[in-house]
Amino acid sequence: MIYVDNTIQHECEATQKNKRKKHLSPKKHKETDFFIADIFNNMTFQDDIVSMEHPLFALKAGDKKVREYKHNNFSIIIAPNVQYGMASIHDKDIWIYCISKLMQAMYEEKEISRTVHFTIYDYLITTNRSTGGIYYKKAKDALDRLSGTRITTNIETAKTREAHGFGLIDAWRVVEEKDGRMVRVSVTLPDWLYRSITAKQVLTISPDYFRLRKPLDRRIYELARKHCGNQKEWKIGLELLYKKTGSTEAIRNFRGAIKSLVATNELPDYNVVYDRKNDIVSFTNR
Template sequence: MASHLTTDRYRQKDFFIADIFDVSPKDDLASMEHPLFALKAGDKNPRHYEHNGITVDVYPGSWGLATIHDKDIWIYCISQLVEAMNRDREDVQRTVRFTAYDFLKTTNRRTDGDSYNRMADALNRLQSTTINTSIETENYRERAGFSLVDSWRVIERSPNDNRMVAVEVTLPNWLFRSVRSMKVLTLSPDYFLLRKALDRRVYELARKHCGNQPKWAVSVAVLHKKTGSTSPLKKFRFDLKSLAQSNELPDYRVAYDETTDILTFYARGGKGARAQIGDMLTKTNRSTK
C-alpha cells in the first residue's frame, strides 16, 4: 500500500538553523587571546605571531585578510550554537543557516543593499584567509592550514533585488571543537557599538585576561604584540591613551601610567572600583615619600 506521507527531505539535517533570538554574544577563547584577525581593512600581508610557545601564521587570500569586523559572523554563529547547546538542542552542527537580516540587526549594522554586499565580502575574506597554528582545541591540534570559514553559500535571494536573504556558513572544525567544549566567554552587547578595530581587539583581550578579576595590567609593548597591530608603537600608544580618556570601553575602565608605560583595565563595579582606588592611593603614597 502506498504511503499517505511524502518523503521528509530534511530528516537527515547537516546544518543548524540559527533561530534563537535575544542571544548573548559569545566569543571563543583562542581567538580572543591570539591575533587571528587583521585590524586594518585591505591588509594583504601574511603575518606571523609567536607568544609563550603559541605560534600563529595568517595568510591572506585574494580578498585580503579577514578583519576584526568580519569576525562578527564568527561571533554570531558561536552565540547561536552555545545558546542551542545550553538548551540541549540535538541539531547543533558546524554548518549554520541564518538570515542576513537577523545578522545585520544583531551586530548593529544597517540593512540597506550595501550592507548585504559588505556581508558577502566579509564571508569571502573569512573563507580565503587561512591559518596555521599550534593552538589546540579539545586536545586536538590542526596540522594543516584551515580557513576561517570552510564554506558559505546563499540559500535564498530576494525576488525583487537579488539580495541574499538566507545564508549557510560552515565553520572550521578547529572553531567548532572549541565551541563544543564551551571554551567561550560572553561579550558585552555594546561590543558591536565599538567602531574602531583596535578598540574591539583591546576589549577582547581585557575580557579574556581580566575575567572575574578586578583588574588586569599589561605593558603597551606586550599589548601591541597581542593585538596584532601593524601601527608604529608611538601611534599605538596614542590610540590607547585616547581610548583610556574616552572611558567608553564596555565593562572596563582603562588607566594609562606614563611612568611605567602600563595599561590597567579595571572591571566596572565594586571590586574594580576598589582596586583602582587602592592603586591610586599606593601611587600617591609613593610620590609623597
C-alpha cells in the same frame, strides 16, 4: 568686564564632549520594536577564547600581507586571499554571531552541527549594522574574506594541539531573491572552532562590542575580557599589549590610541588606566 553667555558656553562644552566620544557608535536599532527586541533578548553574545587571545584577524581593511605571530609555544601564520584580502576583526562578527547561535541552541538542548543557518537581516540587526542593500553586499564580501584567509598554526583547542592549515570558515552558501538580495545564509565553521564551542571554551561579551568603531578597540576589548575575566584588575606592559593586538601601526600611534581610550572611558565593561611612567596599561571591571 566680559560676560559669557552660559548657553553658548554649555553648547561649546557639549560639542567638545561629543568630539571626544568617538569610540562607540550609536545604537542603530530601537529595541522597543517587538521583533528586534525578540532578537536581542534571546541571544547572549559569545566569543571563542583562542581567537580572543591570538590576533587571527586584521585590524586594517584590505590588508594583503602575510603575517606571523609567535608567543610562548604558539605560532600562527595568517595568509590573506590575493583577491579578497585578509578577514578583518569586523568580519569576525559573523563568527561571533554563529558561535552565539550554536551556544544558544546547546543551552536549549537542540541538536547542532558545524553548519549554522540564519537570515542575513537578523545578523545585520544583531550586530548593530544598517539594513540597506550595501550592507547585504558587505556581509557577502566578509564571507569571501573569511573563507579565503588561511591560518597555519599549532593552536590548541579542547586540550588538543595540532599543526595544520585551515580557512576561518570552511564554506558558505547564500540564498538570494530575484533582486540579488541575500535572504538566508549557511556558514560551515572549521572543525577546530566547532570543537572549542562544544567544549564551551567561550566567553560572554558585551552587546556594546558591536558598537566599537575602531578595530583596535575591539581587539583590546577581547584581550581585556579574556585576561581580566572575573578578576578585579588586569595589568600588562604596553609593548606586550601592542604585540598581542597584532597591530601593524607604529608603537607611538598605538600609545596614542590607548591614551584616547583612557580619555573617553568608552571601552565596554572595563575602565582603562595608562601608567605613563611605567608604561603599563590596567583594566578594571566596572
